[in-house]
Amino acid sequence: MKTRAAVLYTPNTPFQIETIDLAPPQHGEVLVKISAAGVCHSDWHLVTGATDHPLPVVAGHEGAGIVQAVGDGVTRVQIGEQVALNWAPNCGDCFYCRHGRPSLCATYVAPIWAGTMMDGTTRLSRNGQPVYHFSGLACFADYAVVPQESCVPIPHEVPAAVTAVLGCAVTTGVGAALNTTPVQPGDTVAVFGAGGVGLSTIMGAKLAGAERIIAVDVSAEKSAMARSFGATDTITADEDVIARIQALTAGRGADIVYEAIGIPSVQEQCLAAVRPGGTLVLVGLSPMGTATNFPSAIIARQEKTIVGSYYGSADTSRDFPRYAQWYREGKLDLDRLITRTYTLDQINDAYTDMLAGTLARGVILLA
Numbered sequence: 105m106k107t108r109a110a111v112l113y114t115p116n117t118p119f120q121i122e123t124i125d126l127a128p129p130q131h132g133e134v135l136v137k138i139s140a141a142g143v144c145h146s147d148w149h150l151v152t153g154a155t156d157h158p159l160p161v162v163a164g165h166e167g168a169g170i171v172q173a174v175g176d177g178v179t180r181v182q183i184g185e186q187v188a189l190n191w192a193p194n195c196g197d198c199f200y201c202r203h204g205r206p207s208l209c210a211t212y213v214a215p216i217w218a219g220t221m222m223d224g225t226t227r228l229s230r231n232g233q234p235v236y237h238f239s240g241l242a243c244f245a246d247y248a249v250v251p252q253e254s255c256v257p258i259p260h261e262v263p264a265a266v267t268a269v270l271g272c273a274v275t276t277g278v279g280a281a282l283n284t285t286p287v288q289p290g291d292t293v294a295v296f297g298a299g300g301v302g303l304s305t306i307m308g309a310k311l312a313g314a315e316r317i318i319a320v321d322v323s324a325e326k327s328a329m330a331r332s333f334g335a336t337d338t339i340t341a342d343e344d345v346i347a348r349i350q351a352l353t354a355g356r357g358a359d360i361v362y363e364a365i366g367i368p369s370v371q372e373q374c375l376a377a378v379r380p381g382g383t384l385v386l387v388g389l390s391p392m393g394t395a396t397n398f399p400s401a402i403i404a405r406q407e408k409t410i411v412g413s414y415y416g417s418a419d420t421s422r423d424f425p426r427y428a429q430w431y432r433e434g435k436l437d438l439d440r441l442i443t444r445t446y447t448l449d450q451i452n453d454a455y456t457d458m459l460a461g462t463l464a465r466g467v468i469l470l471a
Protein backbone atom coordinates (compact mmCIF):
# COMPACT_ATOMS: atom_id res chain seq x y z
CA MET A 105 0.00 0.00 0.00
CA LYS A 106 0.94 3.65 -0.14
CA THR A 107 1.23 6.09 2.74
CA ARG A 108 1.93 9.77 3.04
CA ALA A 109 4.93 10.34 5.29
CA ALA A 110 7.34 13.07 6.42
CA VAL A 111 10.70 11.91 5.06
CA LEU A 112 14.09 13.28 6.12
CA TYR A 113 16.71 12.78 3.38
CA THR A 114 19.67 14.80 4.68
CA PRO A 115 20.43 16.52 7.99
CA ASN A 116 19.60 20.21 8.12
CA THR A 117 16.93 20.02 5.42
CA PRO A 118 13.16 20.21 5.92
CA PHE A 119 10.94 17.14 6.20
CA GLN A 120 9.47 16.32 2.77
CA ILE A 121 5.88 15.16 2.66
CA GLU A 122 5.73 12.34 0.12
CA THR A 123 3.68 9.29 -0.75
CA ILE A 124 5.85 6.21 -0.34
CA ASP A 125 5.39 2.43 -0.23
CA LEU A 126 4.48 0.50 2.90
CA ALA A 127 4.62 -3.32 2.84
CA PRO A 128 2.06 -5.36 4.81
CA PRO A 129 2.74 -6.35 8.42
CA GLN A 130 4.82 -9.49 8.74
CA HIS A 131 5.11 -11.98 11.59
CA GLY A 132 4.55 -10.20 14.90
CA GLU A 133 3.83 -6.86 13.22
CA VAL A 134 0.84 -4.54 13.24
CA LEU A 135 -0.49 -2.07 10.66
CA VAL A 136 -1.64 1.06 12.50
CA LYS A 137 -3.62 3.91 10.99
CA ILE A 138 -1.92 6.79 12.76
CA SER A 139 -4.32 9.32 14.30
CA ALA A 140 -1.89 11.63 16.08
CA ALA A 141 1.87 12.09 16.44
CA GLY A 142 3.60 14.39 18.90
CA VAL A 143 6.32 16.85 17.97
CA CYS A 144 9.17 15.72 20.23
CA HIS A 145 12.64 17.24 20.25
CA SER A 146 14.18 13.77 19.76
CA ASP A 147 12.98 13.78 16.11
CA TRP A 148 14.64 17.17 15.69
CA HIS A 149 17.94 15.61 16.82
CA LEU A 150 17.76 13.60 13.56
CA VAL A 151 17.43 16.82 11.58
CA THR A 152 20.41 18.51 13.26
CA GLY A 153 22.48 15.33 13.14
CA ALA A 154 22.77 15.28 16.96
CA THR A 155 21.39 11.74 16.70
CA ASP A 156 23.06 9.66 14.02
CA HIS A 157 20.64 7.54 11.98
CA PRO A 158 20.47 5.82 8.57
CA LEU A 159 18.74 8.02 5.98
CA PRO A 160 16.28 8.56 4.44
CA VAL A 161 14.14 8.09 7.52
CA VAL A 162 10.53 8.61 8.47
CA ALA A 163 10.68 10.13 11.94
CA GLY A 164 7.90 10.30 14.53
CA HIS A 165 8.07 8.23 17.71
CA GLU A 166 5.25 9.67 19.87
CA GLY A 167 2.24 8.16 18.22
CA ALA A 168 -1.28 6.87 18.57
CA GLY A 169 -3.54 5.12 16.14
CA ILE A 170 -6.02 2.39 15.40
CA VAL A 171 -5.00 -1.18 14.57
CA GLN A 172 -5.97 -1.91 10.94
CA ALA A 173 -4.40 -5.30 10.31
CA VAL A 174 -2.11 -7.75 12.07
CA GLY A 175 0.53 -10.19 10.85
CA ASP A 176 0.83 -13.84 11.93
CA GLY A 177 1.52 -14.46 15.57
CA VAL A 178 0.13 -11.16 16.84
CA THR A 179 -1.51 -11.71 20.21
CA ARG A 180 -1.15 -8.39 21.97
CA VAL A 181 -3.69 -6.32 20.02
CA GLN A 182 -6.83 -6.69 17.97
CA ILE A 183 -8.09 -4.91 14.88
CA GLY A 184 -10.00 -1.78 15.86
CA GLU A 185 -8.19 -1.15 19.15
CA GLN A 186 -6.62 2.23 19.89
CA VAL A 187 -2.93 1.92 20.73
CA ALA A 188 -0.26 4.20 22.12
CA LEU A 189 3.10 3.40 20.55
CA ASN A 190 6.17 2.50 22.60
CA TRP A 191 9.45 3.61 20.99
CA ALA A 192 11.58 1.18 23.02
CA PRO A 193 9.87 -2.19 22.52
CA ASN A 194 10.79 -4.77 25.14
CA CYS A 195 11.06 -8.54 24.76
CA GLY A 196 10.14 -9.59 28.31
CA ASP A 197 12.95 -12.13 28.31
CA CYS A 198 16.40 -10.48 28.21
CA PHE A 199 18.55 -9.66 31.25
CA TYR A 200 17.05 -6.15 31.57
CA CYS A 201 13.44 -7.21 31.07
CA ARG A 202 13.88 -9.96 33.69
CA HIS A 203 15.45 -7.47 36.10
CA GLY A 204 12.57 -5.00 35.93
CA ARG A 205 14.30 -2.60 33.51
CA PRO A 206 12.27 -3.00 30.30
CA SER A 207 13.23 0.48 29.02
CA LEU A 208 16.78 -0.90 28.72
CA CYS A 209 15.71 -4.07 26.82
CA ALA A 210 18.74 -5.27 24.86
CA THR A 211 16.95 -7.44 22.29
CA TYR A 212 15.83 -4.73 19.90
CA VAL A 213 18.61 -2.16 20.31
CA ALA A 214 20.42 -3.18 17.12
CA PRO A 215 17.43 -3.13 14.71
CA ILE A 216 15.97 0.02 16.30
CA TRP A 217 19.21 1.94 15.73
CA ALA A 218 19.62 0.41 12.29
CA GLY A 219 16.23 1.97 11.48
CA THR A 220 14.65 -1.36 10.58
CA MET A 221 11.97 -3.66 11.84
CA MET A 222 13.07 -6.39 14.25
CA ASP A 223 14.03 -8.74 11.38
CA GLY A 224 16.55 -6.24 9.98
CA THR A 225 14.47 -5.13 6.97
CA THR A 226 12.27 -2.10 6.35
CA ARG A 227 8.58 -2.07 5.43
CA LEU A 228 8.93 1.47 4.03
CA SER A 229 10.46 2.05 0.61
CA ARG A 230 10.54 4.55 -2.23
CA ASN A 231 11.25 3.51 -5.82
CA GLY A 232 12.34 0.12 -4.47
CA GLN A 233 14.94 1.64 -2.12
CA PRO A 234 14.59 1.25 1.66
CA VAL A 235 13.31 4.12 3.76
CA TYR A 236 14.22 3.67 7.43
CA HIS A 237 11.87 3.65 10.41
CA PHE A 238 12.76 5.82 13.43
CA SER A 239 12.40 3.76 16.61
CA GLY A 240 10.46 1.07 14.77
CA LEU A 241 7.52 3.49 14.65
CA ALA A 242 7.95 6.08 11.86
CA CYS A 243 4.63 7.61 12.82
CA PHE A 244 4.90 10.95 10.99
CA ALA A 245 2.76 9.17 8.42
CA ASP A 246 -0.83 8.18 7.76
CA TYR A 247 0.02 4.50 8.29
CA ALA A 248 2.81 2.65 10.05
CA VAL A 249 3.84 -0.97 10.42
CA VAL A 250 5.20 -1.49 13.93
CA PRO A 251 6.26 -4.42 16.14
CA GLN A 252 3.45 -5.75 18.32
CA GLU A 253 5.73 -5.15 21.31
CA SER A 254 5.33 -1.41 20.59
CA CYS A 255 1.53 -1.46 20.86
CA VAL A 256 -0.19 -0.69 24.16
CA PRO A 257 -4.00 -0.65 24.03
CA ILE A 258 -5.61 2.54 25.37
CA PRO A 259 -9.39 3.02 25.73
CA HIS A 260 -11.08 4.86 22.86
CA GLU A 261 -12.38 7.45 25.36
CA VAL A 262 -8.86 8.90 25.56
CA PRO A 263 -8.48 11.40 22.68
CA ALA A 264 -5.95 10.56 19.98
CA ALA A 265 -3.65 13.52 20.69
CA VAL A 266 -3.54 12.65 24.40
CA THR A 267 -2.88 8.99 23.60
CA ALA A 268 0.01 10.11 21.38
CA VAL A 269 1.75 12.17 24.06
CA LEU A 270 1.59 9.22 26.46
CA GLY A 271 4.01 7.60 24.00
CA CYS A 272 6.94 9.87 24.81
CA ALA A 273 6.68 13.21 26.64
CA VAL A 274 4.39 12.08 29.45
CA THR A 275 6.00 8.71 30.06
CA THR A 276 9.51 10.20 29.89
CA GLY A 277 8.78 13.21 32.08
CA VAL A 278 6.35 11.83 34.64
CA GLY A 279 8.40 8.62 34.80
CA ALA A 280 11.62 10.53 35.55
CA ALA A 281 9.90 11.98 38.64
CA LEU A 282 8.08 8.82 39.74
CA ASN A 283 10.31 5.94 38.57
CA THR A 284 13.92 7.00 37.94
CA THR A 285 14.50 9.14 41.01
CA PRO A 286 11.17 9.26 42.82
CA VAL A 287 10.32 12.65 44.28
CA GLN A 288 9.46 12.44 47.98
CA PRO A 289 6.70 14.49 49.61
CA GLY A 290 8.16 17.83 50.69
CA ASP A 291 11.11 17.73 48.27
CA THR A 292 12.41 20.75 46.43
CA VAL A 293 13.07 19.93 42.78
CA ALA A 294 14.36 21.99 39.88
CA VAL A 295 13.47 21.19 36.29
CA PHE A 296 15.64 22.68 33.55
CA GLY A 297 13.75 22.88 30.25
CA ALA A 298 9.97 23.33 30.18
CA GLY A 299 9.11 21.57 26.93
CA GLY A 300 6.83 18.57 26.63
CA VAL A 301 9.23 16.46 28.68
CA GLY A 302 10.11 19.03 31.37
CA LEU A 303 6.48 20.09 31.89
CA SER A 304 5.59 16.41 32.32
CA THR A 305 8.37 16.11 34.89
CA ILE A 306 6.81 19.06 36.71
CA MET A 307 3.43 17.27 36.65
CA GLY A 308 5.04 14.13 38.03
CA ALA A 309 6.85 16.05 40.79
CA LYS A 310 3.60 17.71 41.80
CA LEU A 311 1.75 14.37 41.89
CA ALA A 312 4.51 13.00 44.12
CA GLY A 313 4.05 15.86 46.59
CA ALA A 314 7.05 18.10 45.92
CA GLU A 315 6.79 21.23 48.06
CA ARG A 316 8.77 23.49 45.78
CA ILE A 317 9.17 23.03 42.03
CA ILE A 318 11.57 25.43 40.33
CA ALA A 319 11.34 25.63 36.52
CA VAL A 320 14.24 27.03 34.49
CA ASP A 321 13.90 27.87 30.78
CA VAL A 322 15.34 30.32 28.25
CA SER A 323 11.88 31.23 27.05
CA ALA A 324 10.00 33.69 29.27
CA GLU A 325 6.76 32.34 27.76
CA LYS A 326 7.44 29.06 29.51
CA SER A 327 7.14 30.61 32.99
CA ALA A 328 3.35 30.84 32.91
CA MET A 329 3.08 27.39 31.34
CA ALA A 330 5.36 25.86 33.98
CA ARG A 331 3.35 27.47 36.79
CA SER A 332 0.12 26.17 35.33
CA PHE A 333 1.45 22.60 35.63
CA GLY A 334 2.68 23.03 39.20
CA ALA A 335 5.93 25.04 39.24
CA THR A 336 6.09 27.23 42.33
CA ASP A 337 9.02 29.34 41.09
CA THR A 338 10.34 30.14 37.63
CA ILE A 339 13.74 31.36 36.53
CA THR A 340 14.82 32.46 33.07
CA ALA A 341 18.21 31.20 31.91
CA ASP A 342 19.65 34.72 31.58
CA GLU A 343 19.37 35.23 35.36
CA ASP A 344 22.01 33.99 37.82
CA VAL A 345 20.30 30.59 37.93
CA ILE A 346 22.44 28.98 40.62
CA ALA A 347 22.22 31.99 42.94
CA ARG A 348 18.43 32.07 42.51
CA ILE A 349 18.10 28.35 43.28
CA GLN A 350 20.34 28.73 46.33
CA ALA A 351 18.26 31.66 47.53
CA LEU A 352 15.13 29.49 47.27
CA THR A 353 16.72 26.57 49.17
CA ALA A 354 18.42 28.17 52.20
CA GLY A 355 21.70 28.09 50.28
CA ARG A 356 21.69 24.30 49.84
CA GLY A 357 20.51 23.65 46.31
CA ALA A 358 17.64 21.42 45.19
CA ASP A 359 17.09 17.86 46.43
CA ILE A 360 16.68 16.65 42.83
CA VAL A 361 17.46 18.46 39.58
CA TYR A 362 16.06 17.15 36.29
CA GLU A 363 17.76 18.30 33.08
CA ALA A 364 15.21 18.04 30.24
CA ILE A 365 17.06 19.91 27.49
CA GLY A 366 20.17 17.97 26.42
CA ILE A 367 22.96 20.58 26.46
CA PRO A 368 26.23 19.49 28.15
CA SER A 369 26.99 22.96 29.57
CA VAL A 370 23.49 23.12 31.08
CA GLN A 371 23.93 19.62 32.51
CA GLU A 372 27.09 20.87 34.26
CA GLN A 373 25.20 23.90 35.58
CA CYS A 374 22.46 21.57 36.83
CA LEU A 375 24.96 19.66 38.98
CA ALA A 376 25.85 22.92 40.72
CA ALA A 377 22.14 23.37 41.49
CA VAL A 378 21.97 20.02 43.36
CA ARG A 379 22.40 20.11 47.15
CA PRO A 380 25.03 17.89 48.83
CA GLY A 381 23.55 14.40 48.97
CA GLY A 382 21.10 15.24 46.19
CA THR A 383 20.63 13.83 42.70
CA LEU A 384 20.96 15.12 39.16
CA VAL A 385 18.74 13.25 36.69
CA LEU A 386 19.79 13.51 33.03
CA VAL A 387 16.70 13.27 30.83
CA GLY A 388 17.66 15.51 27.89
CA LEU A 389 19.58 13.79 25.11
CA SER A 390 22.80 15.62 24.31
CA PRO A 391 24.35 15.16 20.86
CA MET A 392 25.97 11.75 20.31
CA GLY A 393 29.72 12.00 20.87
CA THR A 394 29.57 14.97 23.25
CA ALA A 395 30.71 14.80 26.88
CA THR A 396 30.34 16.71 30.10
CA ASN A 397 33.02 17.85 32.50
CA PHE A 398 31.53 16.97 35.86
CA PRO A 399 33.74 17.89 38.87
CA SER A 400 34.51 14.55 40.54
CA ALA A 401 36.25 16.35 43.40
CA ILE A 402 32.91 17.91 44.37
CA ILE A 403 30.79 14.85 43.54
CA ALA A 404 32.77 12.72 46.01
CA ARG A 405 33.02 15.30 48.76
CA GLN A 406 29.37 16.30 48.53
CA GLU A 407 27.95 12.83 47.79
CA LYS A 408 26.07 14.00 44.75
CA THR A 409 24.49 11.35 42.51
CA ILE A 410 24.13 11.61 38.73
CA VAL A 411 21.70 9.25 37.00
CA GLY A 412 20.42 8.85 33.48
CA SER A 413 16.72 8.47 32.74
CA TYR A 414 15.66 6.69 29.56
CA TYR A 415 11.96 6.67 28.72
CA GLY A 416 11.18 7.58 32.32
CA SER A 417 12.53 4.16 33.40
CA ALA A 418 9.11 3.00 32.23
CA ASP A 419 7.38 -0.29 31.97
CA THR A 420 5.15 0.99 29.18
CA SER A 421 2.56 -1.81 29.51
CA ARG A 422 2.03 -0.65 33.09
CA ASP A 423 2.66 3.08 32.73
CA PHE A 424 0.75 4.05 29.54
CA PRO A 425 -2.59 2.73 30.89
CA ARG A 426 -1.83 4.18 34.33
CA TYR A 427 -1.21 7.68 32.95
CA ALA A 428 -4.26 7.37 30.69
CA GLN A 429 -6.32 6.55 33.79
CA TRP A 430 -4.86 9.51 35.70
CA TYR A 431 -5.78 11.71 32.74
CA ARG A 432 -9.36 10.44 32.93
CA GLU A 433 -9.41 11.10 36.68
CA GLY A 434 -8.16 14.68 36.16
CA LYS A 435 -4.80 14.04 37.85
CA LEU A 436 -2.78 14.72 34.68
CA ASP A 437 -3.95 17.71 32.66
CA LEU A 438 -2.84 16.39 29.30
CA ASP A 439 -5.35 18.43 27.28
CA ARG A 440 -3.47 21.55 28.30
CA LEU A 441 -0.11 19.98 27.48
CA ILE A 442 -1.19 20.09 23.83
CA THR A 443 -0.79 23.74 22.87
CA ARG A 444 -1.45 23.39 19.14
CA THR A 445 -2.32 20.79 16.56
CA TYR A 446 -1.03 20.67 12.99
CA THR A 447 -1.60 18.74 9.79
CA LEU A 448 1.20 16.55 8.43
CA ASP A 449 1.85 19.20 5.77
CA GLN A 450 2.58 21.69 8.56
CA ILE A 451 5.26 19.58 10.23
CA ASN A 452 8.10 22.00 9.50
CA ASP A 453 6.04 24.86 11.01
CA ALA A 454 5.42 22.70 14.06
CA TYR A 455 9.17 22.30 14.58
CA THR A 456 9.73 26.04 14.05
CA ASP A 457 7.20 26.68 16.84
CA MET A 458 8.85 24.09 19.11
CA LEU A 459 12.25 25.73 18.64
CA ALA A 460 10.75 29.17 19.31
CA GLY A 461 9.67 27.89 22.74
CA THR A 462 5.99 28.64 22.17
CA LEU A 463 4.69 25.10 22.62
CA ALA A 464 4.15 22.90 25.62
CA ARG A 465 3.60 20.15 23.05
CA GLY A 466 2.58 20.34 19.41
CA VAL A 467 0.72 17.37 17.97
CA ILE A 468 0.19 16.42 14.33
CA LEU A 469 -3.28 15.10 13.64
CA LEU A 470 -3.51 12.70 10.72
CA ALA A 471 -6.60 12.57 8.57
Ligand SMILES: NC(=O)c1ccc[n+]([C@@H]2O[C@H](COP(=O)([O-])OP(=O)(O)OC[C@H]3O[C@@H](n4cnc5c(N)ncnc54)[C@H](O)[C@@H]3O)[C@@H](O)[C@H]2O)c1
Nearest residue numbers: 145146297298299300301321322365366388389414415461
Ligand atom coordinates in the same frame (compact mmCIF):
# COMPACT_ATOMS: atom_id res chain seq x y z
N1 LIG B 1 15.63 10.47 28.04
C1 LIG B 1 14.62 10.18 27.22
O1 LIG B 1 14.14 9.03 27.18
C2 LIG B 1 14.02 11.24 26.36
C3 LIG B 1 12.74 11.08 25.80
C4 LIG B 1 12.19 12.14 25.07
C5 LIG B 1 12.89 13.29 24.86
N2 LIG B 1 14.14 13.39 25.39
C6 LIG B 1 14.96 14.59 25.23
O2 LIG B 1 14.53 15.55 26.18
C7 LIG B 1 14.86 16.84 25.70
C8 LIG B 1 13.63 17.72 25.75
O3 LIG B 1 12.64 17.27 24.83
P1 LIG B 1 11.33 18.12 24.56
O4 LIG B 1 10.59 17.40 23.50
O5 LIG B 1 10.68 18.47 25.84
O6 LIG B 1 11.97 19.45 23.92
P2 LIG B 1 11.36 20.93 23.77
O7 LIG B 1 12.11 21.56 22.65
O8 LIG B 1 9.88 20.86 23.70
O9 LIG B 1 11.74 21.62 25.16
C9 LIG B 1 13.03 22.03 25.47
C10 LIG B 1 12.91 23.26 26.36
O10 LIG B 1 14.22 23.63 26.76
C11 LIG B 1 14.32 25.04 26.71
N3 LIG B 1 15.74 25.39 26.58
C12 LIG B 1 16.53 25.31 25.49
N4 LIG B 1 17.78 25.73 25.78
C13 LIG B 1 17.77 26.05 27.09
C14 LIG B 1 18.77 26.54 27.99
N5 LIG B 1 20.02 26.76 27.59
N6 LIG B 1 18.42 26.76 29.28
C15 LIG B 1 17.14 26.55 29.70
N7 LIG B 1 16.15 26.10 28.88
C16 LIG B 1 16.48 25.84 27.61
C17 LIG B 1 13.48 25.43 25.52
O11 LIG B 1 13.07 26.79 25.58
C18 LIG B 1 12.30 24.45 25.64
O12 LIG B 1 11.26 25.00 26.43
C19 LIG B 1 15.42 16.63 24.28
O13 LIG B 1 16.83 16.54 24.34
C20 LIG B 1 14.84 15.30 23.90
O14 LIG B 1 15.58 14.65 22.89
C21 LIG B 1 14.70 12.41 26.15
Ligand SMILES: [Zn+2]
Nearest residue numbers: 195198201209
Ligand atom coordinates in the same frame (compact mmCIF):
# COMPACT_ATOMS: atom_id res chain seq x y z
ZN1 LIG C 1 14.16 -7.43 26.82
Ligand SMILES: [Zn+2]
Nearest residue numbers: 144146166272
Ligand atom coordinates in the same frame (compact mmCIF):
# COMPACT_ATOMS: atom_id res chain seq x y z
ZN1 LIG D 1 10.26 11.75 22.26
